[in-house]
Amino acid sequence: MSDLEDLYREIILDHYRSPRNRGELETPPAHRAEGFNPLCGDEIVVYLELDDESAGEDAVVSQVRIGGQGCSISQSSASMMSAAIVGKTVAEVRELTRSFKAMMSIHEGELDGDEAMPTGQPGESLGDLEALRGVVKFPVRIKCATLSWNTLAEGIEEALAD
Amino acid sequence: MADISVKDAPADPLSPEEIRADFPLFANREGIVFLDSAASSQKPIQVIEAMDHYYAFDHSNVHRAAYDLAEAATNDMEGARRRIAGFIGATDSAELIFTKNATEALNLVARSWGAANLGAGDAVVLTQLEHHANIVPWQQLAAEKGFEIRWIDLDEDGTLDLSDLDRILDGAKLLGLTAMSNVTGTIPPIRLLTDAAHASGALVCLDGCQSVPHMPTDVKELDVDFLAFSSHKMCGPTGIGALWARRHILEDMPPFLGGGGMILDVSRDGFIPAGLPARFEAGTPAIAEAVGFGAAVDYLESLGMENVRAHEIQLTSYAMRSLTERFGSDITIHGPAEPDQRGGVMSMAFRDIHPHDLSQVLNQRHVCIRPGHHCAKPLMKYLGVGATARASWYIYNDTNDIDLLGDALEAAGEFFSI
Known part of the structure; x- marks a missing residue:
């Protein structure tokens, strides 16, 4: 079961069983974005609060909460993401998102191939998120891992659009 | 239990x-343990060989050609249509329309019969057991036509709650009903519901995707008005499904897709649609798939x-x-x-x-x-x-x-x- 153990690293199961930043934030001031994975019915709700929305890319993520329900991969990815982005600027969050998606070797819409090769160069800053690297061996699960990140991106756009 | x-x-x-x-x-x-036939079944060699044989010996476009080969292809396809119609208890094979799949069959009912017969003040009744294929086409049409969608709920045991049936069906024009839930396997009392719907003046559109592959089906006994089902869930190929409906209903329905094959005559001023089943089969049909579908039905009938x-x-x-x-x-x-x-x-x-x-x-x-x-x-x-x-x-x-x-x-x- 080596592939399987690679997919379900202990840290993933830990985040799944004890999700970080679980809950809701009042909107406003927070922004709420909702994401669905139509493949498996997973739902992620991201509540995002920036310290100063007018600062644009320099605005800092002051609080984040995660709601919804889903599989261990989608939920642990959301949990790790929430832990990783608090205190970061929007620009830094975007960079982290790029690194994460590079690790997932995700270029939106390119999920048709059987083999998703881990070609990306994740930055040093991925930390715990590195544990999700095993997901690329299971292409249908990549969307589970990226669901919260795509939802976060929507939340950021909404926050900055105001 | x-x-x-x-x-x-x-x-x-x-x-x-x-x-x-x-x-x-x-x-x-x-070593494979395949427990996903509700999504799509596997295919017996008899179906695979029937399709291979068709391509190797009989293929040309169907209809309207005088040469023997075209006649062979036409006979192969129409023979399959007769056997598939017989499989669901239909005696008139012109009532069986080939579609891309059951989803297209249900969309055909909504877009043709529904668009012609439903408007503001009307109601369509659906059950909470339905697959999206028997929900979304009605929601799409309701958004355009302004009719109401009512729901039959479920009891605690996952069967339909029929306690308020007469009120729900009152004034409705159509009951959209699955013959077997693809999630819980629940088999509703179809004949009871059909009788109730007809008593209220509603037609019944039965989604037979899960039931037709797995149990005897007789459209006359069920007394439904429309029946949609898919080949690929019943040992046949993907890419083909069927809609059965009563002849008089089909004859009053406007064509769904326009194009070659579905007309009697076309002039600069307009067109006259063909009779059944060609009226609803625009363009070159899935001929080899129809042949495979027919072989699948033969295979299932050999098992009983x-x-x-x-x-x-x-x-x-x-x-x-x-x-x-x-x-x-x-x-x-x-x-x-x-x-x-x-x-x-x-x-x-x-x-x-x-x-x-x-x-x-x-x-x-x-x-x-x-x-x-x-x-x-x-x-x-x-x-x-x-x-x-x-x-x-x-x-x-x-x-x-x-x-x-x-x-x-x-x-x-x-x-x-x-």
Whole structure:
């Protein structure tokens, strides 16, 4: 079961069983974005609060909460993401998102191939998120891992659009 | 649940082991435990060879050509149409329209019959068991036409709540109904509902995707007005399905797709649509697929649909009993408790393991089940879950497959308890 153990690293199961930043934030001031994975019915709700929305890319993520329900991969990815982005600027969050998606070797819409090769160069800053690297061996699960990140991106756009 | 031990159970009217020998996939993927036939069945060699033979010996475009080859292709396709119509108890094969799949068949009903007959003030009744294919086309049309959609809810045991049926059907023009839930396997009392709908002046559009492959179907006995079903869930190829409807209803329906094949005459001023079934089959049809679909029906008839149904009730009974005995409260089986009230579909929750994670671990043992909402989100909402793990069986499955599913569930339980 080596592939399987690679997919379900202990840290993933830990985040799944004890999700970080679980809950809701009042909107406003927070922004709420909702994401669905139509493949498996997973739902992620991201509540995002920036310290100063007018600062644009320099605005800092002051609080984040995660709601919804889903599989261990989608939920642990959301949990790790929430832990990783608090205190970061929007620009830094975007960079982290790029690194994460590079690790997932995700270029939106390119999920048709059987083999998703881990070609990306994740930055040093991925930390715990590195544990999700095993997901690329299971292409249908990549969307589970990226669901919260795509939802976060929507939340950021909404926050900055105001 | 029926309390019969395996020893006391009646003999299986099918021989799954012999049947498996007809399906090349099982030889090519040794050890596979395929429990996802509700999504799509495997194909017997008879169907594969019929399609190969058609391409190697009989292929040309159908209709309207004088040469022998075109006649052969036409005969192959129309012969399949007759046999498929006969399979569902229809005597007039012109009432059987080939479509891309059951989804297209249901869209055809909505876009043609629905668009011509539904408007503001009208109502369509659906059940909470429906697949999205029998929900969304009506919602799309309702958004344009302004009619109301009413719902028949479910009882606690996953069967339809018929207590308020007359009020729900009052003034409705159509009842959209599944003949077997693709999630819980629930089989509604179709004839009772059809009679009630007709008494209210509503037509009945039956989604037979799950039922037609798995039990005898007779449109006259069921007394429905429309029946949609798909080839690929009943041993036939993908890319083809069928809509059956009563002749007088079809003759009053405007064509759905326009183009070649569906006209009697075209001038600069307009067109006159062809008769049935060509009226609803614009463009070159899926000829080889129709041939394969016909071969699939022949294959199932050689087994006997009564036998198929009896085999699946036995297997469902075995699965519900053996898995409950083995896992107790760790397993929740959704839907009716009585195996004969359900098809060969079992949606379950296993401990607190998410269905997507469960199926991933089962895959490690080559056990193929399907996690997700199964295109039935209103039903998921009723069940109070985002997804279920669904195992489904067919003619080639046996109790050994159920035991292997149980072994895999046990392994999954161990894996996630680390």
